[in-house]
Amino acid sequence: MNTTDVMDNIDVKKNNESLITINILYFASLADEAGCHEEKVSIDSSMSLIDLYTQLSQTHRFSRPQSELRVAVNDYFAKWTDLISDGDNVVFITPVAGG
Amino acid sequence: MNTTDVMDNIDVKKNNESLITINILYFASLADEAGCHEEKVSIDSSMSLIDLYTQLSQTHRFSRPQSELRVAVNDYFAKWTDLISDGDNVVFITPVAGG
Amino acid sequence: MTDNVHSHSMTIKRSVDEVYTIAERDGFALLDVAIDEDRLKKTLDDDSCGAFVCFEGRVRNHNNATSVDRLTYYGYEDLAINQGRAIIEEAKKRFEITHAIAIHRIGALEVGDVAIWVGVVSAHRYPAFDACRWILDTVKADIPVWKQEYYEDDSSKWLSNNG
Amino acid sequence: MTDNVHSHSMTIKRSVDEVYTIAERDGFALLDVAIDEDRLKKTLDDDSCGAFVCFEGRVRNHNNATSVDRLTYYGYEDLAINQGRAIIEEAKKRFEITHAIAIHRIGALEVGDVAIWVGVVSAHRYPAFDACRWILDTVKADIPVWKQEYYEDDSSKWLSNNG
Numbered sequence: 001m002n003t004t005d006v007m008d009n010i011d012v013k014k015n016n017e018s019l020i021t022i023n024i025l026y027f028a029s030l031a032d033e034a035g036c037h038e039e040k041v042s043i044d045s046s047m048s049l050i051d052l053y054t055q056l057s058q059t060h061r062f063s064r065p066q067s068e069l070r071v072a073v074n075d076y077f078a079k080w081t082d083l084i085s086d087g088d089n090v091v092f093i094t095p096v097a098g099g
Numbered sequence: 100m101n102t103t104d105v106m107d108n109i110d111v112k113k114n115n116e117s118l119i120t121i122n123i124l125y126f127a128s129l130a131d132e133a134g135c136h137e138e139k140v141s142i143d144s145s146m147s148l149i150d151l152y153t154q155l156s157q158t159h160r161f162s163r164p165q166s167e168l169r170v171a172v173n174d175y176f177a178k179w180t181d182l183i184s185d186g187d188n189v190v191f192i193t194p195v196a197g198g
Numbered sequence: 199m200t201d202n203v204h205s206h207s208m209t210i211k212r213s214v215d216e217v218y219t220i221a222e223r224d225g226f227a228l229l230d231v232a233i234d235e236d237r238l239k240k241t242l243d244d245d246s247c248g249a250f251v252c253f254e255g256r257v258r259n260h261n262n263a264t265s266v267d268r269l270t271y272y273g274y275e276d277l278a279i280n281q282g283r284a285i286i287e288e289a290k291k292r293f294e295i296t297h298a299i300a301i302h303r304i305g306a307l308e309v310g311d312v313a314i315w316v317g318v319v320s321a322h323r324y325p326a327f328d329a330c331r332w333i334l335d336t337v338k339a340d341i342p343v344w345k346q347e348y349y350e351d352d353s354s355k356w357l358s359n360n361g
Numbered sequence: 362m363t364d365n366v367h368s369h370s371m372t373i374k375r376s377v378d379e380v381y382t383i384a385e386r387d388g389f390a391l392l393d394v395a396i397d398e399d400r401l402k403k404t405l406d407d408d409s410c411g412a413f414v415c416f417e418g419r420v421r422n423h424n425n426a427t428s429v430d431r432l433t434y435y436g437y438e439d440l441a442i443n444q445g446r447a448i449i450e451e452a453k454k455r456f457e458i459t460h461a462i463a464i465h466r467i468g469a470l471e472v473g474d475v476a477i478w479v480g481v482v483s484a485h486r487y488p489a490f491d492a493c494r495w496i497l498d499t500v501k502a503d504i505p506v507w508k509q510e511y512y513e514d515d516s517s518k519w520l521s522n523n524g
Contacts (some may be wrong), residue, residue, distance in 0.1 A: 025437070026366070027367075027370050027435060027437055027505065027507060028367075028370075028435060028507035028509075028519055029519050031366040031367055031370075032366065034366070035366060036366055037365075037366050037367070037368075037369045037370070038369075072437070072440050072505070075439035075440045075443050076440065076443050076444075077440070077444065077503075091437060091440065091505075093437075093440075093505055094507070094519075094521075095521035095522065095523055096501075096502070096503070096504060096505055096506055096507060096521070096522060097506065097507050097508035097519070097520040097521050097522050098434070098436075098465055098476075098477065098500055098501050098504045098505075098506030098507075098508070098522070099323075099418050099465075099476065099477050099497060099500060099501035099506075099522065124274070125203070126204075126207050126272060126274055126342065126344060127204075127207075127272060127344035127346075127356055128356050130203040130204055130207075131203065133203070134203060135203055136202075136203050136204070136205075136206050136207070137206075171274070171277050171342070174276035174277045174280050175277065175280050175281075176277070176281065176340075190274060190277065190342075192274075192277075192342055193344070193356075193358075194358035194359065194360055195338075195339070195340070195341060195342055195343055195344060195358070195359060196343065196344050196345035196356070196357040196358050196359050197271070197273075197302055197313075197314065197337055197338050197341045197342075197343030197344075197345070197359070198255050198302075198313065198314050198334060198337060198338035198343075198359065198486075243473065245421070245422040245472050245473055246421060246422055246423065247419065247421065248418060248419055248420070248421040249416065249417075249418060249419070250416070250417040250419060251414070251415070251416050251417075251493075252414070252415055253412070253413070253414050253486065253489075253490070254412075254413040254414075255411060255412060255486070256410065256411055256412070256413060257411070258408070258409060258410065258411040258484065259408040259409055260409065309408050310406065310408055321421065323416065323418070323494075323497065324494075326416075327416070327490060327493070327494050330414075330490070331486075331487075331490050334486065
């Protein structure tokens with residue numbers, strides 16, 4: 001498993017009580033661009049999924065805009081407005097190509 | 100093979116030169132009603148397929164009116180207006196039930 | 199007597215190998231033994247085709263509310279083959295498909311037995327679905343096959359697809 | 362490095378037997394070896410069903426005008442299973458069908474290999490056709506599976522079903 005920690009790149013509050021740690025999985029072109037399949041990041045618990053993707057995009061230079069993606073939390077598709085909780089698994093889903 | 104000859108029941112002209120002999124195959128309920136799978140009949144060469152079915156209906160008391168049937172000549176579906184030739188195989192097709 | 203007048207139409211004149219040869223060449227045949235779906239499917243293998251759609255019509259244990267024990271299909275083999283060839287030719291004109299094969303079984307069938315098999319291959323998926331359904335509908339409408347259902351009380355009746 | 366970041370999504374965590382158990386129960390699973398169509402078909406046997414429709418999506422030797430050598434499917438297994446369960450549930454609400462099963466294969470596939478299999482049984486034929494097509498379309502739109510095509514010159518690219 002190729003796990004990296006990009007916490008340093010995330011703009012987090014200094015108050016540790018609002019920090020949560022989540023797990024991100026990458027698939028397909030996002031995995032290519034991130035150079036890893038999985039990473040743990042610490043973020044402020046109030047951060048939205050859209051802001052999370054924006055931040056990670058800056059870190060990894062993702063070429064896909066957020067508008068082209070879907071997001072999954074804990075192995076179910078989620079809304080971009082859903083809240084993130086400590087320990088969540090978050091996955092950004094680029095356009096699929098099954099069948 | 101249960102072959103019967105109903106020629107006696109067919110209203111034929113006395114002039115033998117216009118007589119042709121054809122072969123009739125029966126399937127499904129027509130075979131039940133005719134009591135046979137196949138019969139040879141001699142008819143006037145000018146007889147139409149509709150008249151032929153009408154005649155055979157009287158002989159065998161077929162319950163299906165001609166309007167509910169299709170007709171095949173020599174193993175291809177035919178039009179009711181097609182002419183009959185000596186040696187033809189004629190089959191009246193009750194509504195099918197495949198599949 | 200019923201057996202006698204129908205016995206010709208419960209079996210085919212051709213050998214099983216001839217049936218599969220005709221099915222491969224013309225796309226349609228009648229068969230009087232169990233349909234070998236794998237054999238038909240292999241016939242349709244084509245590296246240019248991304249889509250394979252098949253339909254199997256099986257004998258149900260009921261028809262409307264009536265319990266069905268078994269049924270017998272009867273066929274007019276030579277007309278069926280000629281008409282089947284025309285149906286498959288027409289399907290290839292109507293739909294963007296590479297190949298299609300259909301076989302109808304005749305004779306005495308039990309519940310669960312496959313009475314008809316239709317398989318279609320094409321580059322893309324929608325033509326395969328459309329052609330498979332169209333072939334099935336057209337076979338049911340036009341192929342000279344008749345069906346007699348037998349019920350638990352030993353009674354039977356002739357069925358028809360269009361009333 | 363490419364192999365490394367994708368290796369997790371080229372294989373599944375579950376055993377083959379677990380996959381077929383999940384497929385039978387929930388109607389959808391991912392698999393990383395050849396799909397056993399006969400096993401899936403047997404799972405769908407039902408004496409009340411007169412219609413069986415199946416779709417097989419096979420790797421074509423071309424995509425548009427480009428010659429395809431092989432391709433690799435990658436999947437997000439746990440989301441795929443959850444979303445697949447929801448798709449099959451929805452199909453059973455929308456269509457008059459008895460049961461449906463779909464399996465998507467992931468990993469490296471050759472031309473001719475089956476990437477996806479969808480099977481549906483129902484009492485009558487049209488719901489089976491409609492549901493099979495709907496499940497296939499919905500799986501293609503919603504199941505987290507990605508595809509990379511490899512061409513003769515060893516180049517490759519990520520594909521997408523919706524542009």
